[in-house]
Amino acid sequence: MAEAALSIALPFLMCLLAVPLGRRAAGLIWMAAPVALALAGRLVWRVLADGPGVHAPGGWGAPLGIELRVDGLAAAFVLASALVCAGAGLFARSYLAAATEIRKGFAFWPLFYACWAAVNAVFLGGDLFNLYVALELLTVAAVAMVALEGKAPQLAAATRYLLFALLGSLAFLAGVVLIYGAHGMMDIARLRSVLEPGPAVLLALLLMSVGLMAKAALFPLQGWLPDAHGGAPAPASALLSALVVKAALYILLRIWFDLAPEVAGPRLMTGLGLLGALGVAYASVQALRQTRLKRIVAYSTIAQLSYLMLVFPLAGGAEPRAWAEAAWSGAMLQALAHALAKAAMFLAAGVMVLAAGDDRLDHMAGVSRQAPMAGFAFALAAVSLMGLPPGGGFLAKYLMLTAAFDSGGWLWAAVLLAGGLASAAYLFRPLTRLMTARGEEAPPLSPTPRSLQWPPLILALAALALGLVPGAYELLQAGAPLPEARP
Numbered sequence: 192m193a194e195a196a197l198s199i200a201l202p203f204l205m206c207l208l209a210v211p212l213g214r215r216a217a218g219l220i221w222m223a224a225p226v227a228l229a230l231a232g233r234l235v236w237r238v239l240a241d242g243p244g245v246h247a248p249g250g251w252g253a254p255l256g257i258e259l260r261v262d263g264l265a266a267a268f269v270l271a272s273a274l275v276c277a278g279a280g281l282f283a284r285s286y287l288a289a290a291t292e293i294r295k296g297f298a299f300w301p302l303f304y305a306c307w308a309a310v311n312a313v314f315l316g317g318d319l320f321n322l323y324v325a326l327e328l329l330t331v332a333a334v335a336m337v338a339l340e341g342k343a344p345q346l347a348a349a350t351r352y353l354l355f356a357l358l359g360s361l362a363f364l365a366g367v368v369l370i371y372g373a374h375g376m377m378d379i380a381r382l383r384s385v386l387e388p389g390p391a392v393l394l395a396l397l398l399m400s401v402g403l404m405a406k407a408a409l410f411p412l413q414g415w416l417p418d419a420h421g422g423a424p425a426p427a428s429a430l431l432s433a434l435v436v437k438a439a440l441y442i443l444l445r446i447w448f449d450l451a452p453e454v455a456g457p458r459l460m461t462g463l464g465l466l467g468a469l470g471v472a473y474a475s476v477q478a479l480r481q482t483r484l485k486r487i488v489a490y491s492t493i494a495q496l497s498y499l500m501l502v503f504p505l506a507g508g509a510e511p512r513a514w515a516e517a518a519w520s521g522a523m524l525q526a527l528a529h530a531l532a533k534a535a536m537f538l539a540a541g542v543m544v545l546a547a548g549d550d551r552l553d554h555m556a557g558v559s560r561q562a563p564m565a566g567f568a569f570a571l572a573a574v575s576l577m578g579l580p581p582g583g584g585f586l587a588k589y590l591m592l593t594a595a596f597d598s599g600g601w602l603w604a605a606v607l608l609a610g611g612l613a614s615a616a617y618l619f620r621p622l623t624r625l626m627t628a629r630g631e632e633a634p635p636l637s638p639t640p641r642s643l644q645w646p647p648l649i650l651a652l653a654a655l656a657l658g659l660v661p662g663a664y665e666l667l668q669a670g671a672p673l674p675e676a677r678p
Contacts, residue, residue, distance in 0.1 A: 194234045195259040196248045198269050199311045201227055202276075206304035216300035217284045223304070224277035231270040238266045239662060243670035245317070258378065260317040262670030264523060267663075268314040268441065271527050274653055275433045275534045276307045282538050282646040283426035299339060299424070305332040306430050313438040319367045319377040322442055326363070330356045330406065333435045336427035337419045348418035355405050355415040359439075362402030369395035379450050388454045396451055400463075403446075406439035409500065410470030413493045417477075420489040421550075425541020428485065432492045433534040437526060440499060448672040452509045460507040467500025468606045475613035484540050484550040484621050488533070491617065494610060495529045495576060498522070498591075501603050505594045506673060514597040520667045521590025524657065528583030531654035532572040538647035539569040543625070545643070546636045552624050559625040561636040564644035566625050571651035573618040578611045583657025 205223045209216035237244070243262035251257070280303065287299055305328060312325035334356065338349035371377055373392065374385055386392060401412075408416035416436070420428050447455045447463075474494035481487045505518035540550065542565035547554045559566025575582035588607055595604035657663065 193246060194230045194237065195246045195261050195265075195269075195315050198227065198230050198234065198273075199259075199308055199315065201230065202304045202307035202311065206301050206308060209300040209304055212300075213297050217287065219300070219304075220277070220280035220284055224273075224280060227273040227307075228270075228277060231266070231273040234261060234266045235270055235666060237261070238263050238669050239666060257321055258317040259315040260380070261315060263666040263668060264671070265314050266669075267523070267527055267666055268437075269311055271530045272307065272310050272314065272434055274650065275429065275530055276303075278646040278650045279303075279426045279429045279433075279534060279538065282429070282541070282643060283424075285640060285642040286424070286426055286541065298335070299427070302332045302336050302339075303426070303430070305329075306336070306435065310434045310438045313441060317379055319370065319379065319382075322445075323360075323364060323367055326406065326439065326442065327360060329435060329438055330360065333431055336431070337423045339424055339427060340422065344418070345422045348415070348422050352415045352419045355412065359402040359405030359412075362398045362405070364402075366395040366397075366399030366402070369398070379445065383450055386451055386453075388451075392451070393454060396446060396454060399446055400443060403439045403443040404466075407436045407443065407496060408493055409440070410466055410473055410493070410497060413470065413474070416493060417486050417489040420492065420537075421483065421485040425538055425544070428489075428541070429534040429537040432489070432537055433530040436492065436496060437530060440496060440526070444502070445672075447503065447507055452507070452672070455503070455507045455509070457504075457508065460503040463507075464501050464504035464603060467497040467503075468602065470494065470497030470500065471606055471610040471613075475610060475617065478617035479613070479620075481617075482552055484543065484552060484555060485537070486550075487552075487617055487621060488536050488540055491536075491576065491614065492529075492533060494614065495525070495533070498525055498588075498607065498610060501591060501595075501606065505591070505598060505600060505603060511673075512598065514594040515673050516668065516671070517590045517597070518594035519671055519673055520664055521587045521592075521594065523667045524583055524590065524663065525587035528575050528587055528654050528657050531650050531657065532575040532582075532584065535568050535647040535650035535654060536572040536576075538643075538650070539565040539572065542639050542643050542647070543569070546639050548634070548637065552621060555621065555624040556627045557625075558636060562639045562644055564641065564648050565639070568644070568647035568651040569625065570622055571648075571655050573622060575651070575654040575657075577615045577618060581658050582655045584654070586658035 205219050246259045309325050309329035316322040334349050334353045405412040420431050471494050474490045478487050478490035499522050502522035506515040542562050543558045544550045546558050546561045575584040578584045578588040
């Protein structure tokens with residue numbers, strides 16, 4: 192599957208070209224976006240037609256070379272990254288056109304393509320060390336994007352993000368070293384056949400999990416995310432919320448489902464689920480308290496990511512369970528729907544901030560009339576995140592609720608239902624303000640170009656259509672790391 196290697200190489204090439212091109216690098220998105228979408232679409236088709244596969248760039252397989260592993264989950268996430276990055280890149284081309292600071296007009300594009308390449312390397316990575324390298328490249332680029340504005344609040348947020356990320360990196364790397372020291376290999380597929388449960392292995396897996404939870408802003412290590420995502424430029428916030436934090440969560444899933452399901456005992460999986468439930472409750476309460484639009488959306492990210500932690504008690508472990516398939520597919524659909532909807536929401540919020548002058552809710556009255564496409568995109572994205580039909584979020588939460596009821600996990604079902612109600616409550620607040628008539632005493636709104644409004648609308652429509660796409664369920668089940676799917 193050469194498309195896998197090309198999906199990583201293409202944004203890397205764009206990153207290298209963006210440095211000498213400077214501001215002219217904005218035009219590269221018109222070449223990168225269609226090629227990346229074509230490669231991702233081809234990858235999905237290959238998985239559906241031929242099943243999961245392995246590609247060794249250069250012809251050297253593991254353990255000497257690097258192997259890229261492509262299953263349905265990896266292909267789906269590569270396609271999601273292509274859609275999100277295409278939308279965010281086209282948005283950024285207009286958004287940054289008037290930027291006078293060199294860091295905005297010049298530095299954004301190399302960082303943007305570095306993020307894109309790194310997330311694809313994570314989604315397709317097959318061994319622990321290369322996942323670490325990709326995660327570090329992603330962290331460096333993401334922290335720099337948070338600091339892009341160069342103002343004191345953004346620099347403080349980027350510094351806090353960097354400290355959390357460095358601690359997470361050290362914990363993850365320590366776990367990788369322990370695994371390598373015990374078994375002399377890092378390829379996930381080969382490690383699984385020799386990995387034996389024991390104190391050293393459990394310690395390594397817990398260290399890796401804590402490090403990844405810090406990078407993914409999962410409760411209780413979420414403190415860096417609201418300021419970082421809320422203060423970054425709109426296209427950077429879209430990438431951070433849709434893909435960057437999800438890359439760390441993706442590796443966490445690979446560790447406990449692909450690498451060490453036998454170590455994932457019921458107590459450990461229940462503990463991860465409880466952290467997810469606490470994350471949903473905490474982030475929902477915080478979102479209800481916010482008075483700024485981007486911070487509401489940022490706390491929503493923490494809540495939506497916490498839903499995904501429920502897949503551990505519902506589908507984790509080595510024991511076959513009848514409901515595991517629905518839980519796995521529901522959680523992965525939730526991750527994909529969230530990526531599309533949250534990217535759309537942050538981009539739409541960026542348009543509204545340009546129109547209103549800042550992101551305070553009390554300044555947002557009537558913005559949807561000034562930027563109707565952006566307002567509609569925000570509303571469609573909210574529908575998907577709330578879990579209302581026919582969005583992808585509705586199908587995802589329906590599958591997870593079905594699994595929770597079938598398993599007798601009433602607590603997990605209650606978390607899903609209460610979290611959906613809470614998301615409706617905190618997202619209806621900005622929606623109501625956007626549609627409220629603007630008072631005569633309020634300052635006039637600034638015009639916003641339509642070139643900024645259609646990328647979030649397309650992403651929001653994609654999130655809404657995800658629940659109606661034929662073959663999505665089959666794709667996520669292709670090579671799913673569940674007991675029923677193992678040989």
